Amino acid sequence: MSSRTTRQRTAVLRTLTSCQDFVSAQELHALLTATEVPIGLTTVYRALRDLEAAGGVDVVRDDAGERLYRPRPADGHRHYLICRCCGRSRPVDSEVVERWADRIGTDTGFAAVEHTVELTGICAECQPATDEGEPSPCRWEPTQGRVRSCAS
């Protein structure tokens, strides 16, 4: 790997880390171009793919099926809302759950308290159309195996 590649990958990861939420490659590319050295979209994609392969980022798909990236937390801990119909998952804000779980640990004197929170639902695309009255069937088979949970 050339030092140029390393530098670009570092820039991608640094910018990604500065984002508080999942971002798409396009959003990341826009941020990089605004704040760092000019970088091609292809390079951003390649860097993200490398980071993903190395386990440095988490990847989810948004409602439109676009891949979204976020640096993997040190403990790999996160929560997702999963569509029971198509299996798409999206990250959810779990601040309140984390704070609650921390407090339970403190209140009870338990150490190493862990939790698993799984949220499932029907995503906007899989919901039957309300005004037409004609329910749209699931376009995908339910995906048991793809459901992700909080526990790593």
Ligand SMILES: [Zn+2]
């Ligand atoms: Zn769905």
Ligand SMILES: [Zn+2]
């Ligand atoms: Zn949690």
